[in-house]
Amino acid sequence: DAGVIQSPRHEVTEMGQEVTLRCKPISGHDYLFWYRQTMMRGLELLIYFNNNVPIDDSGMPEDRFSAKMPNASFSTLKIQPSEPRDSAVYFCASGGEKLFFGSGTQLSVL
Amino acid sequence: GENVEQHPSTLSVQEGDSAVIKCTYSDSASNYFPWYKQELGKGPQLIIDIRSNVGEKKDQRIAVTLNKTAKHFSLHITETQPEDSAVYFCAASESYKLIFGSGTRLLVRP
Numbered sequence: 001d002a003g004v005i006q007s008p009r010h011e012v013t014e015m016g017q018e019v020t021l022r023c024k025p026i027s028g029h030d031y032l033f034w035y036r037q038t039m040m041r042g043l044e045l046l047i048y049f050n051n052n053v054p055i056d057d058s059g060m061p062e063d064r065f066s067a068k069m070p071n072a073s074f075s076t077l078k079i080q081p082s083e084p085r086d087s088a089v090y091f092c093a094s095g096g097e098k099l100f101f102g103s104g105t106q107l108s109v110l
Numbered sequence: 111g112e113n114v115e116q117h118p119s120t121l122s123v124q125e126g127d128s129a130v131i132k133c134t135y136s137d138s139a140s141n142y143f144p145w146y147k148q149e150l151g152k153g154p155q156l157i158i159d160i161r162s163n164v165g166e167k168k169d170q171r172i173a174v175t176l177n178k179t180a181k182h183f184s185l186h187i188t189e190t191q192p193e194d195s196a197v198y199f200c201a202a203s204e205s206y207k208l209i210f211g212s213g214t215r216l217l218v219r220p
Contacts, residue, residue: 043210091153097142101153
């Protein structure tokens with residue numbers, strides 16, 4: 001298995017633009033998680049899904065953030081409109097208790 | 111909700127020496143405690159984990175101890191090598207919602 005695949009690897013955008021981050025989890029994993037990593041706040045859990053259903057989105061910072069999982073092999077995290085404080089590395093992870101992380105998307109909002 | 115504190119934030123050791131990283135958690139319902147290693151430009155990778163019904167677990171040069179009464183758990187790395195240099199995260203969960211500590215940057219000096 002290729003592991004958790006995230007795209008794009010890097011994203012640079014201007015404030016106010018819509019940003020969409022994508023994730024392909026490992027086949028057979030029932031849980032999918034989105035984390036955000038910054039120097040100030042560390043690894044923050046944004047939202048997680050079980051069998052494509054959102055279970056806990058209490059970590060989503062604002063209504064500008066939304067996440068979907070239309071099927072077992074694909075998830076998106078969308079920020080609209082983006083702001084400079086959204087700049088961070090966004091990780092997708094799949095698994096159950098044991099999480100397997102993707103390589104992350106480095107987002108820079110100018 | 112769960113809160114995980116991790117110390118120290120940075121740790122520098124001589125190659126061959128031991129390294130110890132400590133974490134405390136707040137939610138007595140937490141029952142799963144993994145440790146992740148993150149290398150530059152990569153996502154965190156699980157290196158060892160322990161459940162609340164076990165006091166200690168060892169895997170070659172790494173070991174984890176858990177004191178459930180005091181809500182403390184620690185990572186021990188013996189005979190450190192330069193390739194152990196990375197950021198290490200502890201985490202705690204009760205039901206798949208994994209909350210991470212702030213991380214420890216370990217530097218192993220050759």
